[in-house]
Amino acid sequence: MSNSEKLYQEAAGAIRSSECMLALTGAGISVASGIPDFRSPGGLWSRYDPQAVASDWALENNPRQVWEFLLEAVGMIAAAKPNPAHESLARMEDMGYLKAVITQNIDNLHQRAGSRKVIEFHGGAGTFYCHKCKKKYNQQKALELTRKDIPWLCSQCYGVVRPGVVFFGEQIPEQALQETRRLVLAADLVLVAGTSGDVAPAGTLPRWVKEQGGRVIEVNLGRTSFQNISDIRLDEPAETALPRIVEAL
Structure with missing residues (x-):
């Protein structure tokens, strides 16, 4: 043996x-x-600053840049098996x-x-909700977004829609x-x-x-x-x- x-x-x-x-x-x-591991060479953090695209500060101050990152990340995760x-x-x-x-x-x-x-x-990237009013949204809508549709805004209060993940700076x-x-x-x-x-x-x-x-x-x-x-x-x-x-x- x-x-x-x-x-x-x-x-x-x-x-x-x-x-x-x-x-x-x-x-x-x-x-x-x-x-790929976000932190590894070639991972998303080698091309994006996590504080600029995946933090509570970024959601409030730069939602378009957040969604430029999310378009790539959400698509990659949804395609995985x-x-x-x-x-x-x-x-x-x-x-x-x-x-x-x-x-x-x-x-x-x-x-x-x-x-x-x-x-x-x-958290998980399969759920989405409004950062402001907490209205829930379907993942399929996120997969249909293009660059002209971002940042994704809530139909109810016009807050930024986000994935149900824990961003940097959140608990x-x-x-x-x-x-x-x-x-x-x-x-x-x-x-x-x-x-x-x-x-x-x-x-x-x-x-x-x-x-x-x-x-x-x-x-x-x-x-x-x-x-x-x-x-x-x-x-x-x-x-x-x-x-x-x-x-x-």
Whole structure:
């Protein structure tokens, strides 16, 4: 048996013996779906200043520039499809092993893959509402917009329509934080996939689980901030490693 096969078997054993397993995911899990990490070379933040196009200040002061960015981002996310990593986590939930996915992603790919319990720390790009009066809008309208239609303004109060994501300068939804705290207190295992752990507070969750006696399985490429706390580490793409863990289960 190869060393990598031993790690898959060890991961499967840890999952089978867990009573409350959570998954923490980030941008790396969606790269194979055609959504590059915004922070990576070639990602959106290499071409846009996030404070200028994805902040509460920008919504108030430069809505057209915000929507120039959103035309590209929303189209890219809508065109993406779940990959084997997303599908594997949904399968683990179906098998009764995974209690919830906590994600930093805004692409809704976990839900589209079949995951039912998903906590979105940064909201989701599939919903839209008026920043001023909160009137809700359909995603399809956003996909039909052209440059001459932006910024998208509310038909009711003429405020700026925005996606249901957490922009820079905004708070993580309190409901997401409260539900995460409840789950983490009960968790004895966390599966980390596609996130380096550099962004708080999501990056602190595996440490909470570890400090209360739980275990950490990490599926990531390259160095991360979890290396010193991971009990089992698979240095492979999530779309390759997670299906093999499911197979081992």
